[in-house]
Amino acid sequence: MRAVVSLPPLETALLLRDRMGIRLSELYVDLYQDLQIQALKRSEILPVVLRRGLLGRILGKDEDEHT
DSSP: OOOOOOOHHHHHHHHHHHHHHHHHHHHHHHHHHHHHHHHHHHHHHOOHHHHHHHHHHTTTTTTGGGG
């Protein structure tokens, strides 16, 4: 069972990011994971060259790591 967690409003999250260097992906972990999964599923229809670049941006890795 997942614990219910209250997420900060976007304005607060942006302030935390700017003032304390906290990444939004750290605050909105579940949202980012869901978006990554959706993007990865959608990338399956792209040509291989485009998919590698997209995956690199989504996962924060270099293109060479996906081959």
